[in-house]
Amino acid sequence: MLKKSMFSAIAVLLLVSFGTGQALASVGGTPPPSQQWSTDGFFGAFDRAQLKRGYQVFQEICSSCHSIRLIYYRNLQEIGFTEDEVKEIAAEFEVPAGPNEDGETHEDGEPIMRKAKPFDKIVNPFANDNAARAANAGALPPDLSLMTKARPGFADYVYALMVGYKDAPEGFKLQEGMSYNEYFPGHQIAMGPPLSDEGVEYADGTKATVDQMARDITAFLIWTAEPELEERKRLGVKVLIFLLVFTAMLYAVKRQVWSDQH
Numbered sequence: 001m002l003k004k005s006m007f008s009a010i011a012v013l014l015l016v017s018f019g020t021g022q023a024l025a026s027v028g029g030t031p032p033p034s035q036q037w038s039t040d041g042f043f044g045a046f047d048r049a050q051l052k053r054g055y056q057v058f059q060e061i062c063s064s065c066h067s068i069r070l071i072y073y074r075n076l077q078e079i080g081f082t083e084d085e086v087k088e089i090a091a092e093f094e095v096p097a098g099p100n101e102d103g104e105t106h107e108d109g110e111p112i113m114r115k116a117k118p119f120d121k122i123v124n125p126f127a128n129d130n131a132a133r134a135a136n137a138g139a140l141p142p143d144l145s146l147m148t149k150a151r152p153g154f155a156d157y158v159y160a161l162m163v164g165y166k167d168a169p170e171g172f173k174l175q176e177g178m179s180y181n182e183y184f185p186g187h188q189i190a191m192g193p194p195l196s197d198e199g200v201e202y203a204d205g206t207k208a209t210v211d212q213m214a215r216d217i218t219a220f221l222i223w224t225a226e227p228e229l230e231e232r233k234r235l236g237v238k239v240l241i242f243l244l245v246f247t248a249m250l251y252a253v254k255r256q257v258w259s260d261q262h
């Protein structure tokens, strides 16, 4: 009897810990088909080469409209860029400098700028939301840092959105400047298809198909949403091992204590 309930307890534990939150995103468009990610499952981990490709897609394409405001340049070291590479990447961008010796922050009405450093946040393409809307026909390109965590299963949605652009079906009234996307709620999206084959030339030589780029950028956004994912999973494994050992010990003690009763 006890043995049975012990096994079912372990089974429940395993089930709970292996569940990856596959609940379908209720986004109102066509439900996105579920994809496989290297970070799925109990032993999931980041694929650093893929994250670097994803950053390249973000930088060369998405960052002209979207911010990832939770990420600093120095964080890019965590996905495999060296310290010097991060310095070089940061130095390509400019941020407002602090006040100079005279306490001035502006010169001739223009803010004083300096090159970005690894400790700066990844530079936002627009000064503020109004400027972002103005450049996008009134629609706001949302910050992408936490996008894949917006709802359970949202990584699948981001991938689906990237590959979901189609011609509008006959009879569908598409407004001026909008694109048809199978997975976007209502199917009319103010973002034109951001990816096209060879949209980037990957530094590692991988062929840049739309599918490849869509997977890489999504993997990158899984990382921006939870850079500490690997630590969390490792801790989970440790806790599970502890619980298994602990359960076995309790069982041994129980047998010992009850041995003369049998």
Ligand code: HEC
Residues within 6 Å of the ligand: 057, 058, 061, 062, 063, 064, 065, 066, 136, 139, 140, 141, 142, 144, 147, 158, 161, 184, 185, 188, 189, 190, 191, 192, 194, 195, 217
């Ligand atoms: C030319 C500007 C532009 C570029 C480049 C761009 N986006 Fe967008 N994006 C937008 C706008 C505008 C919206 C808001 C769309 C709307 O609300 O209809 C948006 C919305 C989104 C959304 C949210 C969709 C939703 O369900 O609300 C995601 C995710 C997204 N973009 C990802 C990306 C990724 C990834 C890239 C790079 C591969 C990218 N975007 C490139 C302008 C852009």
